[in-house]
Amino acid sequence: MIKNTTFRILYQTIYVVLGFLGVIGSVGYFENSFSGEFYVYYTNLSNYICLGIMVACLVQTIKINRKKQDEFCTVLPLFKFLCVIMILVTFLVYNILLSSGKTASEYFSSPSNLLMHLILPLMFIADWIMFYEHGKVRWFYPLLSTIMPLVYVILILIRAGIIGAANISVKILYPYFFLNVDNLGWGGFFAWIGILVAIFIFIGYIFYFFDNFKLFKQKFKRLNKKDK
16 A cells, blocks of 8 residues: 555556546547447446546545645545446456457557556556555445446436337447347346346455455454464
8 A cells, every 4th residue: 555645646647647538539539430329338437437536536646745745545435446346347347258359459459448448447446456545445335336337227228218119229229238138138137137246246345355354364363362
């Protein structure tokens, strides 16, 4: 964990600059074609939220630095943790499930793809690891990490229902195959949602144990002493 605010300003500034480039790329700028349906992609929305959090973190870091102090970042610690889980799942789902159709050349030659699916997610997670005080994550935080993705799923279903009822022509009705109720049926849809929710919770508890490692280590030592 790093308290040095000078290094933090540099790191978070780089993230914010790359984040805004990612936002520009997410609407099709780098491909010279505007995508009016950029808002339906979970990748974009999760990165937008993380960018907002990082801007707030950078502002706080600058204020702390002006006071000639070195402190941990304290901006919305619960929400930051939830966003860490959210963006990590974004990273994993895309790179494991969704990018299989891309060649290495296609993957690495797209600035938007690299920023939104690789660089920004890893930088955001590293920011939490390096600059936030640990030992603060509560046992129920991983369960809360499912709220944002479930809200997203509900909104996508509502959008699809409205578009379908109004017979509106769009390029993208379901942005991901595991949300396509028409192809999967409700049984397949709920199976995929159950798997993804379980992934969120599982990853959340990995980070929970990581965050509280020192506390668990101390408890383990106490138990060993009692047994002796």
